Amino acid sequence: MRPPTTQEFVLDELRRLILTGEMAAGAPIRQDALAERLGVSRVPLREALRTLEGEGQVVYRPHRGYQVADLSLDDLLEVYRIRELLETEATHKAVPSLTDEDIDRLVQAEADIEKAALAGDIVGMAAANRQFHFVVLEASGMPRLTRLVRVLWDATDAYRALYYSSSENRERVHREHHAIIAAIRARKTDEVIRLWDEHRDGAVIALRAIVPAHPS
Amino acid sequence: MRPPTTQEFVLDELRRLILTGEMAAGAPIRQDALAERLGVSRVPLREALRTLEGEGQVVYRPHRGYQVADLSLDDLLEVYRIRELLETEATHKAVPSLTDEDIDRLVQAEADIEKAALAGDIVGMAAANRQFHFVVLEASGMPRLTRLVRVLWDATDAYRALYYSSSENRERVHREHHAIIAAIRARKTDEVIRLWDEHRDGAVIALRAIVPAHPS
C-alpha cells in the first residue's frame, strides 16, 4: 500500500498537506518537527522537499530552509496563461486521435468528480478532476509537455480546492466538462480549444476573488 | 568562490559533466564513486540528483538509482516545439519594453559568445549563449515561463555543445543573433518572432544529423 520508498510516501503526504491547506501558504517548514510527525528521518523529507522545490511548490533559501510557496495573483495568472499555450497545443495533437476508450475515461472521470463532490471528498475530487484533464494531455503524444502542465497544475492545487468548495462553481465545472466531452465526440478540435479556454477563464475569474492580492 | 552549500557545488559540477559529455547520455550514475570523485558524501549528491531529475536531466527508478537522461529525436523535437510556444509568448511581452541596457546586454553576450568560440571554450560559449537568449525571456515579466524555458534549455545543453563544435553552425548563429538584435532595435516584434523561429529551426535541422535515432 505504502510506496516503495519513504521519500515517495513523504512526497505524497506533503502534497496532501499543501492541497488541503494543512500547511499554510508561506509558512516555514520545520524539518525536524515535520519529520517526526510523519514518522521518518529528515533525509527522505529533504529529498521530497527538493522535488517540490523544483516544481515551485515550496521555496528554498540556503541555510534558511524551505517554506510553502504562496502564489500571488500575478503568479496565478501566469500559470493559467502558460497552461493555455500548452494545452492548446496538446488539444490540437490529441483530439483527432482520441479513442473510444479515452472518451470512456473522460466520462468515468467526470462521474468520479461528481461522486467525490457529493461525498465532500476534496482530495478525491482533485484526483478525479486531474484524471479528466490529463486524458487529453496524455493522448497528445507529448510527454514532456504533459509533465510541464502537471507541474503547473500542482502549483494551483491548493486554490483549486478552495474553488471547488462552492457548489455554484462545481455546477459550472460539470456543465463545462460535459460540453467538452460532446465537442470531443464530434471531433471539433477548435471548439474543444475554445471550451477549454472558457473553462480556464471561469476558474481565473473565480480565483481572482479568492486569492490574496498581496505577494508573499 | 565555491557556492554556500555543497549541494549547489555538486549541482554545478553535474551540469558541467553532462554538458561536456564527461557523463555520457544513458550512463548509470554510481553514487559512491561519483561522490568520492567530487570529494563529498552521498547526501548532497543525492539532493542534487533529485533536482536534476525534476528537470529531466537524469532519470530515476526506485532502488535502481539514477542515470543520465538521453534524448531521443522525438524528445528533442518536442523540447523545441514547446520552446517555440513559450518563447513566442515571451517575445510578444518583452520586445516593446526592452530597454537600451537590455540591448547592450544582448550585444555584450553576443561578443562573449564569439570570444569564447575563438578560445575554444565550450562551457563559456554555452554560458554566454544562454545569457543572450535569456535577456529577452527575463524582460517578459513572466518568471515562471522563464524558468520553464531554462529547464528545457538545460535539457538540450549537451547537444548544443555538439552543435557548436562546427564552425559553419557558429557562423550561422552569429548572423542570426545579429539579425535578431537589429529587429529588436527596430521594435519589430513579429519579425523578431520569425527570426527566433528560424534560429530554432536551424538548430533542429543540424541536430537531426547529430542525434542518435534510437531512444534510450
Next chain:
DNA sequence: TAACCCAGGATTGGATCCAATATCAATTCT
C-alpha cells in the same frame, strides 16, 4: 535612546553507518 555586539539555542547541512533492495553468478531441479 538607538545601534552594535556577542553569547546561547535553534535549525539546517553534511558525513558516516546500518538496513533494505537489486543484481548476478553458481547451483539445483525438471
Next chain:
DNA sequence: AGAATTGATATTGGATCCAATCCTGGGTTA
C-alpha cells in the same frame, strides 16, 4: 540443456550524529 532458485555482492535508501550557519535576546557603548 534450460529454467528456476538461492546465496554473495554491489548499490541504493534511511537514520543518527556532528558541524556550520542562522536567529534571538540581553547587554554594552556611543
